[in-house]
Amino acid sequence: MGRAFVYVILGGGVAAGYAALEFARRGVAHGELCIISEESVPPYERPALSKGFLLPEDPARLPSFHTCVGANEEKLTPKWYRDHGIELVLGTRVKSADVNRKTLITAVGETISYKILIIATGARALKIEEFGVRGSDAENVCYLRNLADANRLVSVMQSCNGGNAVVIGGGYIGMECAAALVTNRIKVTMVFPEAHCMARLFTPKIADFYEDYYESKGVNFIKGTVLTSFENDSEGKVTAVILKDGTRVPTQMVVIGIGIRANTSLFEDQLTVEKGGIKVNGRMQTSNNSVYAVGDVAAFPVKLFGGDIRRLEHVDSARKTARHAVDAIMAPEKTGDLDYLPFFYSRVFTLSWQFYGENKGEVLQYGDFSSGRFGAYWIDKGRIVGAFLEGGSREEYEAIAKAVKLKVAVKDTAEVERQGLEFALKVSQLVIPEGGGVVVEKQVYNWHAAAGVAAAASIAAFAYWYGRRRRRW
Ligand SMILES: Cc1cc2nc3c(=O)[nH]c(=O)nc-3n(C[C@H](O)[C@H](O)[C@H](O)COP(=O)(O)OP(=O)(O)OC[C@H]3O[C@@H](n4cnc5c(N)ncnc54)[C@H](O)[C@@H]3O)c2cc1C
Numbered sequence: 001m002g003r004a005f006v007y008v009i010l011g012g013g014v015a016a017g018y019a020a021l022e023f024a025r026r027g028v029a030h031g032e033l034c035i036i037s038e039e040s041v042p043p044y045e046r047p048a049l050s051k052g053f054l055l056p057e058d059p060a061r062l063p064s065f066h067t068c069v070g071a072n073e074e075k076l077t078p079k080w081y082r083d084h085g086i087e088l089v090l091g092t093r094v095k096s097a098d099v100n101r102k103t104l105i106t107a108v109g110e111t112i113s114y115k116i117l118i119i120a121t122g123a124r125a126l127k128i129e130e131f132g133v134r135g136s137d138a139e140n141v142c143y144l145r146n147l148a149d150a151n152r153l154v155s156v157m158q159s160c161n162g163g164n165a166v167v168i169g170g171g172y173i174g175m176e177c178a179a180a181l182v183t184n185r186i187k188v189t190m191v192f193p194e195a196h197c198m199a200r201l202f203t204p205k206i207a208d209f210y211e212d213y214y215e216s217k218g219v220n221f222i223k224g225t226v227l228t229s230f231e232n233d234s235e236g237k238v239t240a241v242i243l244k245d246g247t248r249v250p251t252q253m254v255v256i257g258i259g260i261r262a263n264t265s266l267f268e269d270q271l272t273v274e275k276g277g278i279k280v281n282g283r284m285q286t287s288n289n290s291v292y293a294v295g296d297v298a299a300f301p302v303k304l305f306g307g308d309i310r311r312l313e314h315v316d317s318a319r320k321t322a323r324h325a326v327d328a329i330m331a332p333e334k335t336g337d338l339d340y341l342p343f344f345y346s347r348v349f350t351l352s353w354q355f356y357g358e359n360k361g362e363v364l365q366y367g368d369f370s371s372g373r374f375g376a377y378w379i380d381k382g383r384i385v386g387a388f389l390e391g392g393s394r395e396e397y398e399a400i401a402k403a404v405k406l407k408v409a410v411k412d413t414a415e416v417e418r419q420g421l422e423f424a425l426k427v428s429q430l431v432i433p434e435g436g437g438v439v440v441e442k443q444v445y446n447w448h449a450a451a452g453v454a455a456a457a458s459i460a461a462f463a464y465w466y467g468r469r470r471r472r473w
Helices: 014-025 046-050 078-083 147-158 172-183 204-216 315-330 394-405 413-419 421-430 433-449 455-472
Strands: 002-004 007-010 033-036 087-089 094-098 103-106 111-113 116-119 123-125 164-168 187-192 220-223 227-232 238-243 248-250 253-256 260-262 277-279 291-293 298-302 308-310 343-348 351-357 362-368 373-380 383-390
Touching: 007 014, 014 033, 014 116, 014 315, 046 147, 046 172, 078 087, 116 315, 147 172, 147 253, 164 172, 172 187, 172 204, 172 253, 172 343, 204 220, 204 373, 204 383, 238 253, 291 315, 315 343, 351 394, 362 413, 373 394, 373 413, 373 421, 383 394, 394 421, 413 421
Parallel strands: 002 111, 007 033, 007 116, 033 087, 116 291, 164 187, 164 253, 187 220, 277 298
Antiparallel strands: 094 103, 103 111, 123 260, 227 238, 238 248, 298 308, 343 351, 351 383, 362 373, 373 383
């Protein structure tokens, strides 16, 4: 048995939802597009699983966070897919693929063929077993990648109210889950091997702020060590975690967030793989012309980083790479290479941060760390390449994004550090982008020399350009 479609999206996560919306906007005909997903529900905004979904009161539940509500777009409910003639093949795992024959075979043996395939298989949570530790199958050990995991986490949390939890891992899943557990009145101990939380992104000073904040909410940190084993009761439930440094932490539940691995396995011997993902060009096209890859599974050239191939694990990248792939498929002559500004964010308790670009080179930190209004710029080869901001307004986040996008030149780092956020805000108002980097540099330093010079003309040009950018964001 088998079915045939013009377009098939393999995977039903964030990228699939945004790709479907773009296909619909571009007038895909009824019956041409199919989404195959192992999950039993249509695409949803995955970040909600560690945020609104875990709230003790009035938690987010589907259908409220189906894609594409996260980008203030239409909510794609099952009815939406029906109305647009898009076939959803849910609860179905694809177990093999043949890119030469253009076929996928599902776990129940159905062959689904395509003319164009978009791989949107995302990533899976790394298991402790991959690091030689056993015990993931205990009923009070949780991971968090999909809706089934989130439902399980909620039920374990509910049975643990007023008790203790250990969170293994200090990345964003660990940090967001720890915050959710605290909000659910569970006392949390976080364990991770690094010297501070969010080690891949935060500087020690930024991490100190969040760790102090978490400690003020009762979270205990055990750093510089790893989980080696569990102690279990007679029913197999974990009762304590044992750490490499010999510490024993009694607990009623465990949440593990130790990273992810892209779901590339179906294609590893058929397509070029790089940086742990399926390599694509600037149009999200793989080494096979009929196959595209988007979202967490794709490794794509980031223009801003000189075309360096990167695999990003963030929702904004999933949304934008998905749309770009559909543009490249449906309007090839009008679609160039993706020009993407890497962006990610997190929200915990009442805190909220955004980061743009990359954290490379010298770091300049500014603001008031005691009041939670602070940020950082990363300067590489004399230009801003990354920016972080906690507690910003929309306008402020847009300003730091622009400073990175335009790779603003920095001659006097002490002055930029002193100005802090003001620097980005001023740059965002004075830049005329058509001139590229060199003009940017001049404009910034013209401003230093004589504040207000040419401001009116620049602001008008900026407003025009910015209006165009906003519509694209
Ligand atoms: C809990 C959580 C919170 C997050 N919070 C943030 C955040 O605050 N900010 C941020 O920037 N990013 C966040 N992210 C990351 C963001 O959600 C991902 O970058 C994004 O979901 C990637 O989208 P994707 O479509 O590539 O993959 P996914 O959304 O993971 O979708 C992949 C889909 O493919 C399906 N699939 C895989 N293999 C097969 C197969 N063989 N057959 C059939 N189906 C298959 C999966 O079941 C899944 O439905 C978070 C992620 C998680 C898990």
